[in-house]
Amino acid sequence: MGTAERIARAAAEAARRLAVVPTAQKDLALAALAGALARHAGAIRRANAEDVAAARRGGAGGTFLDRLALDRARIARSAAAVEEIRALPDPVGEVVRTWRRPNGLIVEQVRLPLGVILVVYEARPNVTSDAAALCVKSGNAAILRGGKEAARTNRAIAAAIREALGEAGLPDAAVQVVLDPDRELLLALARQTGLVDLCIPRGGQGLMKFLAENARVPVVPHGEGICHVYADASADVAAAVPVIVNAKAQRPGVCNAAECLLVHRAAAKELLPAAGRALARAGVELRCDPASLAILRRAGIRAIPAAPSDFGHEFLEKILAVRVVRSLAGALDHIARFGSGHTEAILTRDLAAARTFEREVRASCVVVNASTRFNDGGELGLGAEIGISTGRLHAYGPMGLAELCSRKFVVHGEGQVRS
Amino acid sequence: MGTAERIARAAAEAARRLAVVPTAQKDLALAALAGALARHAGAIRRANAEDVAAARRGGAGGTFLDRLALDRARIARSAAAVEEIRALPDPVGEVVRTWRRPNGLIVEQVRLPLGVILVVYEARPNVTSDAAALCVKSGNAAILRGGKEAARTNRAIAAAIREALGEAGLPDAAVQVVLDPDRELLLALARQTGLVDLCIPRGGQGLMKFLAENARVPVVPHGEGICHVYADASADVAAAVPVIVNAKAQRPGVCNAAECLLVHRAAAKELLPAAGRALARAGVELRCDPASLAILRRAGIRAIPAAPSDFGHEFLEKILAVRVVRSLAGALDHIARFGSGHTEAILTRDLAAARTFEREVRASCVVVNASTRFNDGGELGLGAEIGISTGRLHAYGPMGLAELCSRKFVVHGEGQVRS
Numbered sequence: 140m141g142t143a144e145r146i147a148r149a150a151a152e153a154a155r156r157l158a159v160v161p162t163a164q165k166d167l168a169l170a171a172l173a174g175a176l177a178r179h180a181g182a183i184r185r186a187n188a189e190d191v192a193a194a195r196r197g198g199a200g201g202t203f204l205d206r207l208a209l210d211r212a213r214i215a216r217s218a219a220a221v222e223e224i225r226a227l228p229d230p231v232g233e234v235v236r237t238w239r240r241p242n243g244l245i246v247e248q249v250r251l252p253l254g255v256i257l258v259v260y261e262a263r264p265n266v267t268s269d270a271a272a273l274c275v276k277s278g279n280a281a282i283l284r285g286g287k288e289a290a291r292t293n294r295a296i297a298a299a300i301r302e303a304l305g306e307a308g309l310p311d312a313a314v315q316v317v318l319d320p321d322r323e324l325l326l327a328l329a330r331q332t333g334l335v336d337l338c339i340p341r342g343g344q345g346l347m348k349f350l351a352e353n354a355r356v357p358v359v360p361h362g363e364g365i366c367h368v369y370a371d372a373s374a375d376v377a378a379a380v381p382v383i384v385n386a387k388a389q390r391p392g393v394c395n396a397a398e399c400l401l402v403h404r405a406a407a408k409e410l411l412p413a414a415g416r417a418l419a420r421a422g423v424e425l426r427c428d429p430a431s432l433a434i435l436r437r438a439g440i441r442a443i444p445a446a447p448s449d450f451g452h453e454f455l456e457k458i459l460a461v462r463v464v465r466s467l468a469g470a471l472d473h474i475a476r477f478g479s480g481h482t483e484a485i486l487t488r489d490l491a492a493a494r495t496f497e498r499e500v501r502a503s504c505v506v507v508n509a510s511t512r513f514n515d516g517g518e519l520g521l522g523a524e525i526g527i528s529t530g531r532l533h534a535y536g537p538m539g540l541a542e543l544c545s546r547k548f549v550v551h552g553e554g555q556v557r558s
Numbered sequence: 559m560g561t562a563e564r565i566a567r568a569a570a571e572a573a574r575r576l577a578v579v580p581t582a583q584k585d586l587a588l589a590a591l592a593g594a595l596a597r598h599a600g601a602i603r604r605a606n607a608e609d610v611a612a613a614r615r616g617g618a619g620g621t622f623l624d625r626l627a628l629d630r631a632r633i634a635r636s637a638a639a640v641e642e643i644r645a646l647p648d649p650v651g652e653v654v655r656t657w658r659r660p661n662g663l664i665v666e667q668v669r670l671p672l673g674v675i676l677v678v679y680e681a682r683p684n685v686t687s688d689a690a691a692l693c694v695k696s697g698n699a700a701i702l703r704g705g706k707e708a709a710r711t712n713r714a715i716a717a718a719i720r721e722a723l724g725e726a727g728l729p730d731a732a733v734q735v736v737l738d739p740d741r742e743l744l745l746a747l748a749r750q751t752g753l754v755d756l757c758i759p760r761g762g763q764g765l766m767k768f769l770a771e772n773a774r775v776p777v778v779p780h781g782e783g784i785c786h787v788y789a790d791a792s793a794d795v796a797a798a799v800p801v802i803v804n805a806k807a808q809r810p811g812v813c814n815a816a817e818c819l820l821v822h823r824a825a826a827k828e829l830l831p832a833a834g835r836a837l838a839r840a841g842v843e844l845r846c847d848p849a850s851l852a853i854l855r856r857a858g859i860r861a862i863p864a865a866p867s868d869f870g871h872e873f874l875e876k877i878l879a880v881r882v883v884r885s886l887a888g889a890l891d892h893i894a895r896f897g898s899g900h901t902e903a904i905l906t907r908d909l910a911a912a913r914t915f916e917r918e919v920r921a922s923c924v925v926v927n928a929s930t931r932f933n934d935g936g937e938l939g940l941g942a943e944i945g946i947s948t949g950r951l952h953a954y955g956p957m958g959l960a961e962l963c964s965r966k967f968v969v970h971g972e973g974q975v976r977s
Contacts, residue, residue, distance in 0.1 A: 155894065159918050232917065238939055244928060246938050251920065253950050332770070337951060351751070357776060357951050378973040385975035475574065497968050498651065499578050501670065509663060509971025518976065519665050519967055520657055531672050531755060531964035532776050533952040545950035548938055549916050552928025554797040556804035557937065 142319070143327030146282060147334035149312035150255040154280035157313055158252050162229040168307035169225035169272050175299035175306075176218040176268060183214055186295040187264065194262070194288050202392075207262045207289055217268045220523065224272040227522040230540040231278045245551040250544040252278035254336035257328055258525070259350065261286040261342040267296045270339075271314045273525045275304075277543035280313050282328060282335070286342075287320030294318055322349075329354035339526045339538070359538070360530035363453040364394030365479040366511045369470040369496070370414075371487035372405035378508070379410060379486040380417050385510040386484065388421040392455045394527070395482045395504075395514040399450060399460040401470045402431065407463045412438035423457045430463035451477035467492050471499050478502060481529055482514040503529060503536030561738070562746030565701060566753035568731035569674040573699035576732055577671050581648040587726035588644035588691050594718035594725075595637040595687060602633055605714040606683065613681070613707050621811075626681045626708055636687045639942065643691040646941040649959040650697045664970040669963040671697035673755035676747055677944070678769065680705040680761040686715045689758075690733045692944045694723075696962035699732050701747060701754065705761075706739030713737055741768075748773035758945045758957070778957070779949035782872040783813030783900040785930045788889040788915070789833075790906035791824035797927070798829060798905040799836050804929040805903065807840040811874045813946070814901045814923075814933040818869060818879040820889045821850065826882045831857035834880075842876045849882035870896035886911050890918050897921060899948055901933040922948060922955030 140148070157165075176183070187209040194207055209217075230250050237247040256279045258270045267283055274281035285293045297316035304313055317324065329338050329350060338358045340350050350358045368386050370379050386397035402410055411434045415425060419440055426445040427435060435442040442461070449460040450473075464470045474483055484506035485496040493507045504514035514536060516524025521539030528534045534542040559567070576584075595602070606628040613626055628636075649669050656666045675698045677689045686702055693700035704712045716735035723732055736743065748757055748769060757777045759769050769777045787805050789798050805816035821829055830853045834844060838859055845864040846854060854861040861880070868879040869892075883889045893902055903925035904915040912926045923933035933955065935943025940958030947953045953961040 155920075158920065240937070240939050244932060249916075251950070336949075375973075381975050382973055389976055497668075501574075501577065502966060504967040504969060506969045507971060509969055509974040510976050512976040513663060513969055513971075513974070514967065518659070519969070520659050531670070535964045536967050545954045547921060548923040548933065548955050550923060550925045550928055550932055550938070552926060552932075554794075554801055555928040555932070556800050557808055557929050557931040 141327060143324055143331060144334070146315055146317065147255065147328065147331035150280040150282050150315060151334045153310040153312035154252065154254045156310055157275070157278045157280055158231070160278065160309065164307055164309065165229065165275055165278070166225050168275055168303055168309050169221055171303035171306040172268065172272060172300060173218040173221040173225070175302045176214060176221065176296070179295060179299040180211060180214045183209060183292060183295040183299070184211065186291040190289055190291045199288070203262060207264065209264060209292060213265065217265050220269055221272040224276050224523050227276065227540060229276065230544050235546055242555050243553060244555055247549040247551075248546045249549050250541065251547050253543055253545055255280045255282065255334060256543065257282045257284065257335050257338040257356065259284050259325065259338060259340045259342065259346065261346065262288040263341070264289040264292040264296060266341060267293050267316060268300070269523065270525055271300050273523055273540065273543060275309070275313060277540045279543055282315050282317060284317040284325055284328065290318050290320065326353055329356055329358070332356055341526050359526055359528045359534070361527060362481070362529040363479045364396070364481040365399070365451055365453050365477060366395060366397050366482040366484070367399045367401055367474050367478055368397045368484045368486065368511065369401040369474070370403060370406055370410050371467060371485055371489060371492045372403040373489040373492065374403070374406050374410060374486040375488055376410050376413050380414050382484070382486060382508070382510050383414050384417045384421050386512060387418065387459050388423055388457060389510070389512055391457050395511050396455070397459065397484070397511050398452065398454055399462065399477070401462050401464050401473055403467070403470070404430070404463050404465055407431065407434055411435055411461070412440060415440040415442065418459060421457070423459050426458060426460050428462040431461040467495060471496070474500055479529065482506065482511040484509065484511050503527070560746060562743055562750060563753070565734055565736065566674065566747065566750035569699040569701050569734060570753045572729040572731035573671065573673045575729055576694070576699055577650070577697045579697065579728065583726055583728070584648065584694055584697070585644050587694055587722050587728050588640050590722035590725040591687065591691060591719060592637040592640040592644070594722045595633060595640065595715070598714060598718040599630060599633045601717070602711060602714040603628060603630065605710040609708055609710045618707070622681060626683065628683060628711060632684065636684050639688055640691040643695050643942050646695065646959060648695065649963050654965055661974050662972060663974055666968040666970075667965045668968050669960065670966050672962055672964055674699045674701065674753060675962065676701045676703065676754050676757040676775065678703045678744065678757060678759045678761065678765065680765065681707040682760070683708040683711040683715060685760060686712050686735060687719070688942065689944055690719050692942055692959065692962060694728070694732060696959045698962055701734050701736060703736040703744055703747065709737050709739065745772055748775055748777070751775055760945050778945055778947045778953070780946060781900070781948040782898045783815070784818070784870055784872050784896060784898040785814060785816050785901040785903070786818045786820055786893050786897055787816045787903045787905065787930065788820040788893070789822060789825055789829050790886060790904055790908060790911045791822040792908040792911065793822070793825050793829060793905040794907055795829050795832050799833050801903070801905060801927070801929050802833050803836045803840050805931060806837065806878050807842055807876060808929070808931055810876050814930050815874070816878065816903070816930050817871060817873055818881065818896070820881050820883050820892055822886070822889070823849070823882050823884055826850065826853055830854055830880070831859060834859040834861065837878060840876070842878050845877060845879050847881040850880040872898075886914060890915070893919055901925065901930040903928065903930050922946070
């Protein structure tokens, strides 16, 4: 038996036990984990300092180092996140729906854990404790495979996790942190069908592509976030401008940030100068189609012509593509063609336009009169999230505890037979 | 562009339209299909007679020919099934859940179609109209690839489907019936990631294995049905016996039929002779562990010793493995080891035993005091089913219209931004 199969078999066995562990015992493990992270904070910081130094020597840049680095405050935030997950309701055993059949059978749909979750991520060591807590709370065994640049940090966090599982009387294999950086091992883990139930990648498109092409277990797709804000003919300019600025500029590097502003031609003359001025103040570069460019320039706002490739592009920077459309239908066509099914927003006062947009847009989150930035597990009210799916199978959008579960039918009879 | 990609692209385009078609238009298509099946019944029967004759010449046997053959009554039943699907509520647009966030955002989870469904089946031509109706009703485009032995029949049914789609103004590519028997084409279809959203196989384990190993799109797993009935210490013998007989013998060739009877040792002396007698009368062969064999033989009931391989085996015939267990825990261990996660039943009067069984058994359907045969979309009240999943991802158990859908978040705001 290879290493991957040994890890997966241990996880599958632990998953059988975890699936029926009482809520109190899982919560005990999470309380113990929050405590252990605090107690181990010194060791975690020392290990992390070594990882950061090595990455710096290797020439790693600012964003990368920022994601990798843990200080006292970040470790405290990780512990607090574990406590928040502990406080969420246990999804396992929840009766999602129940009904009665004409023959008297009572049918329930009851949540149960998926089984074994393989989480693959890069140099963000805070994912280790987060994913461990979400999997334990939802009764799943976790195999956590972080980036090699965070291996020392992950080893230190793994020690805290092991201690917490022991304190709560849960098996070690409930959470296995894989420190071996070998891609062959990752590949072998992602091929343990029948033992690993789901692979959740959290990372860049390279990792995503590698898993999508090579895994044999189901992989949650996490595509790009090419998100649009469409300002309808009836949009309230004063209300629309802060939403547009928030969608683009509040945190431009994340997947639910807007990449393109579509404006109905009837609203363009009034809305574009106001929005353009606010966006310019927020440091956003505007790449415009001819109609929007003319309006913005006439208003004295700095803007440049868009290249065709600027539409349908995920900038992840303070750059916004801008286009005037002739109608709601034009906006819907643009979104169907260029959107990535992540988050799409409409700003409107027209009820019929809002209803049409809600119904016709295929995206994990459709937003009416609010920022695209709300497509997030915490903001939508799911509690924490383990990842976000841009595919429609199993879960679409942020995945919380419920999305780490399946549902079984439970049938209560009094001797019924089928005729 | 190859044939598979052309088919998949046409389906994906049709799926975009179908996703937003009003309920009334989909229902019109289904009414038209029921009508067209009736009108085309003669042509379908003639085509089917050719398929049956060819299969018989090829040496096909009884069960196979029975599945392949359509007579007037079966075509009428297919048309009636389409009418029943038409009468089901439209799952698309259903608000599954709604809640309010502290910042005033109203969040909804709303059903939308998955997109493009590839249904792969063997020589059961009734699947063609069933699957077409289920996909259209749930707003999905269908690619239907039936067995080559039914190709003439499927061509005739496809003509009825095309006519119905045309009558309702739906695109031809909403339902594509693939008549080309080439396995390479099937393989290419099952690799159209990004265009085909889900593959649903309906057929034997060979087909299942071929798709599981070769497809790149998600495949609904459809494993064996190794189903147990466990008669607890407190089981009511008079009530238990008919359930045991029904679970095994009412239709032994299907996946939700019982393959193994487990009996608590405290109930064995009374229950086994009564059950054994009734099973023998129903023509069931009993393959027994030593403890159950002794009891049955003492009662003068014909039984033979079980081989080790009889436990965990899907007989699909009038054969039942029988074993005495020492406790509920022993039954749970046996089921965890030998069960296939399909359907598991307990017969008991003890509430605590029922609750433990419900909670601890990992199966798509857990049944208390009723026959395993109720694990079926129709019997559970889902309306029709397109297949049954023995995997926990996306859907576990029978898949109805809701399981052909995903859910998107719809957020209603009044200008909220994220801080």
